[in-house]
Amino acid sequence: MVSVEIDGKKVEAEQGSMIIEVADANGITIPRFCYHKKLSIAANCRMCLVEVDGVKKPLPACATPISDGMVVKTQSDFAQQSQKSVMEFLLINHPLDCPICDQGGECELQDVALEYGNDVSRFSEKKRAVVDEDLGPLIETEMTRCIHCTRCVRFGREVAGIRELGAVGRGEHMEISTFIEQSVDSEVSGNIIDLCPVGALTAKPSRYQARSWEMAQRDSVSPHDCIGANLHVHTLRNRVIRVVPKDNEAVNEVWLADRDRYSYEALEKSERLLKPMLKHNGEWKEVDWETALERTASKLNMTVQTDGAEQVAAIAHPSSTTEEMYLLQKVMRGLGSNNIDHRLRVTDFDWQKFEPLHPELGVDLSDLENLDACLLIGANLRKEQPLASLRVRKATRYGDIASISLYPVYHNFDLKHEIITDAETWLGQLAGITKYLYQHQNDSAKAQWADAMDLEGLEKLLEPITIRDEHREIAEMLLKGEKSSIILGASALEFSYAGHIRLLAKAIANLSGSSYGFFPMGGNSVGAYLAGAIPHRGPAGADVEQDGQHAKDLFEHGKQAYVLLKTEPGKESVIADKARESLENADFVVSMTCHADDEAFEYADVILPVASFLETSGSYVNVNGAWQDFAAAVNAPGEAKPAWKVLRVLGNLLNLKNFDYVSAEDVRKEVKGRLSAVGDRIKPKWQCPESLPRDGFSPRPTNMYQIDGWLRRAPSLQDTALAKGREILKRPRLSPFHNIVGGV
Amino acid sequence: MTDSSAKTLQDLLSGKGIEQVDVWVGKYPEERKRAAIIPIMSIVQEEYGYLTQELMDAVADYLTCPKIAAYEVATFYSMFRLKKAGKYVISLCTNVSCMLAGSGDIQKWFKDELGIEPGETTEDGVFTLKEVECMAACGGAPMLEVDKKYHENLDVDKVANLIRELK
Numbered sequence: 001m002v003s004v005e006i007d008g009k010k011v012e013a014e015q016g017s018m019i020i021e022v023a024d025a026n027g028i029t030i031p032r033f034c035y036h037k038k039l040s041i042a043a044n045c046r047m048c049l050v051e052v053d054g055v056k057k058p059l060p061a062c063a064t065p066i067s068d069g070m071v072v073k074t075q076s077d078f079a080q081q082s083q084k085s086v087m088e089f090l091l092i093n094h095p096l097d098c099p100i101c102d103q104g105g106e107c108e109l110q111d112v113a114l115e116y117g118n119d120v121s122r123f124s125e126k127k128r129a130v131v132d133e134d135l136g137p138l139i140e141t142e143m144t145r146c147i148h149c150t151r152c153v154r155f156g157r158e159v160a161g162i163r164e165l166g167a168v169g170r171g172e173h174m175e176i177s178t179f180i181e182q183s184v185d186s187e188v189s190g191n192i193i194d195l196c197p198v199g200a201l202t203a204k205p206s207r208y209q210a211r212s213w214e215m216a217q218r219d220s221v222s223p224h225d226c227i228g229a230n231l232h233v234h235t236l237r238n239r240v241i242r243v244v245p246k247d248n249e250a251v252n253e254v255w256l257a258d259r260d261r262y263s264y265e266a267l268e269k270s271e272r273l274l275k276p277m278l279k280h281n282g283e284w285k286e287v288d289w290e291t292a293l294e295r296t297a298s299k300l301n302m303t304v305q306t307d308g309a310e311q312v313a314a315i316a317h318p319s320s321t322t323e324e325m326y327l328l329q330k331v332m333r334g335l336g337s338n339n340i341d342h343r344l345r346v347t348d349f350d351w352q353k354f355e356p357l358h359p360e361l362g363v364d365l366s367d368l369e370n371l372d373a374c375l376l377i378g379a380n381l382r383k384e385q386p387l388a389s390l391r392v393r394k395a396t397r398y399g400d401i402a403s404i405s406l407y408p409v410y411h412n413f414d415l416k417h418e419i420i421t422d423a424e425t426w427l428g429q430l431a432g433i434t435k436y437l438y439q440h441q442n443d444s445a446k447a448q449w450a451d452a453m454d455l456e457g458l459e460k461l462l463e464p465i466t467i468r469d470e471h472r473e474i475a476e477m478l479l480k481g482e483k484s485s486i487i488l489g490a491s492a493l494e495f496s497y498a499g500h501i502r503l504l505a506k507a508i509a510n511l512s513g514s515s516y517g518f519f520p521m522g523g524n525s526v527g528a529y530l531a532g533a534i535p536h537r538g539p540a541g542a543d544v545e546q547d548g549q550h551a552k553d554l555f556e557h558g559k560q561a562y563v564l565l566k567t568e569p570g571k572e573s574v575i576a577d578k579a580r581e582s583l584e585n586a587d588f589v590v591s592m593t594c595h596a597d598d599e600a601f602e603y604a605d606v607i608l609p610v611a612s613f614l615e616t617s618g619s620y621v622n623v624n625g626a627w628q629d630f631a632a633a634v635n636a637p638g639e640a641k642p643a644w645k646v647l648r649v650l651g652n653l654l655n656l657k658n659f660d661y662v663s664a665e666d667v668r669k670e671v672k673g674r675l676s677a678v679g680d681r682i683k684p685k686w687q688c689p690e691s692l693p694r695d696g697f698s699p700r701p702t703n704m705y706q707i708d709g710w711l712r713r714a715p716s717l718q719d720t721a722l723a724k725g726r727e728i729l730k731r732p733r734l735s736p737f738h739n740i741v742g743g744v
Numbered sequence: 745m746t747d748s749s750a751k752t753l754q755d756l757l758s759g760k761g762i763e764q765v766d767v768w769v770g771k772y773p774e775e776r777k778r779a780a781i782i783p784i785m786s787i788v789q790e791e792y793g794y795l796t797q798e799l800m801d802a803v804a805d806y807l808t809c810p811k812i813a814a815y816e817v818a819t820f821y822s823m824f825r826l827k828k829a830g831k832y833v834i835s836l837c838t839n840v841s842c843m844l845a846g847s848g849d850i851q852k853w854f855k856d857e858l859g860i861e862p863g864e865t866t867e868d869g870v871f872t873l874k875e876v877e878c879m880a881a882c883g884g885a886p887m888l889e890v891d892k893k894y895h896e897n898l899d900v901d902k903v904a905n906l907i908r909e910l911k
Contacts, residue, residue, distance in 0.1 A: 179816075
């Protein structure tokens, strides 16, 4: 620690930090354009010039490390004069089109110009004009406004791991460009809009929709993956205009994936269902809520009475809120049925009774970037949890990543070891690593695991396995790493022997001293487990008398009545065709949906309009078990109601007990109350598989913009190369010099 | 969009060219071989006269660096050409020393006699004029360079003679 003085204030700071960091930490504002705390230092805008005692020239605060006893003046005449001169230079070419610029009102250049700019420019030369780029459907450009801070270029190189934009030409002719006609296809591309300090890059879907000062800001949470990215939702007159990230270092840092940012479009741009609909003699007609819900209640009651409660099934999309899932399971269990599930894409349920209380990652999201070693199994993080992928990319600064997958995956980070295997030998590959680790443990280390693991069984299982070089290398990598982690992704969880993969992965984790976990599918699978939207456990892991049937069984052995919550199984289920067939053959299907073009119109009997994720209050629990609750940002259109309210009324109509909630918070309190009583009742168990079958199969992965109803209906996202599968897959390796901030 | 159909640098360059390229690549550690991008582009330009997108892409792929990085380098340095040039490329210095010594007259001569301004090529495709910054021959100002040869202490007549000879 050294002590410096900034603007007369004595402060202590870490040796080696830059003046601007110290100033920021102490609430002293220094104007800047190119500096960004998450990007490397470029020092090319020169806006942050300050005066340092004993130095004759002004110094850029972003690139000047502090030293003991340094006296910095950010407001002295000398500093201000320097800053004003830089501002004058920046404004030589920057157009004064603020009135028609979308950035107007929230523009860093505008703000700084107000303070440091002159009223009249001394330059009468023509301003330069730059031909615009077409960067695709998400990002609008006005490159004449660009001040060449290169934040967007550095973001691609350092954070996203794909260089699409560059600085082409030099001097007066320098332009930020893709050079060839090409869209920006990164799955996190929208972040360059936030980074751009001027109006050169703005959000295309919300262009000219509202002025920044007119909008209200509400907070929410993204439902598209289990990271639970924090959102600022900007609204105007009950319309969502745009979504921007809310800083949360523990979750999304300052970033958002494009699907978190642009999925709001579906709220208005899709055909919304505005009234409850009832099928009467094969014709759909609009009815009031009372009629629709009474029909639903009486049909469900009737099915229970004539066919038994086990003929009623409920499927919730994993992006439903915890409260909705809790009430849905409460309705189902009130009817006497445990047939409730949200795991639409799981095919292997054999080991579910050994699962922990809820899916978990085993390592904090924010710690992903500090891993020394990480083995990814069947994970395509960039497509599944884009923000986690950015963290893992940071881990490659000092750590090593290995991957075992069924098909080539183009990560945005370098892999130390990679095995591309097939469904037949996948388990064998994991067993090879397990065996190497097992053989290299001494007896005392083994004894440590004797209680938790069936070592004899394991030894027998591994007997016929040959250890190959790549198994040894990966195992050594994990052993070497102080902080190491085994992480399973979607294709491991969707695999028909997912249970085997999980057991072997857990064995590898135990034997190598690594943490173990996985990214469950959907935004709120953790919440679903806690709320009891699973057939084998009630809320908070409560025992159930008899296990209900899981999602796959519910569709494979058709049921008489289905309750669907925000899901279109014909598009989302891993056995989509079979699901659709069962729904068509069912006697009664009720679907709670947001969309008037829901596939439910083909097979349902009652369709209830519910509020979307930005129109309801509720909570999501992320993969680290963090509860994040939110209120509605806007009201639902038409007669659509938040699903928790619909389920509450349904519970009352079915004469079920304790359905008198006043708010989503009441429901949440009830779930949390039950959780406080869990204790250590639920203990995950490790069971040795008896064999390593070779007849596994893996379903085709879903496109990252197809996983839920909102994404499927967000027009701009659907227009991207990623949605159309036309992205350039192969990513060239980036220079090891400076491709990641803080890298060596 | 995949680039399986794209030609590799081996397809595009002569055997000798690739040999030269590999000499440069060999000078750098494997994971930092992109450092050789400038000499390699020079070799490619030597063979083709100028750099097309296909050629830049091939260089980028050969060095496993992002394509945009190749475009950046090619557009930054004035010795790389992105358009077909004349048989002779004339680099005229207009920096301070040359300017004081009369490079403006020479530039005007090119405009009057050959009808080309900096960046342009004569209609018969023989001469391309480029305006360049100091080439470290201020002692012989004004100067210009044709291909790799310097011509110093010039005046309009000398330039006229030189052009006549080249023709």
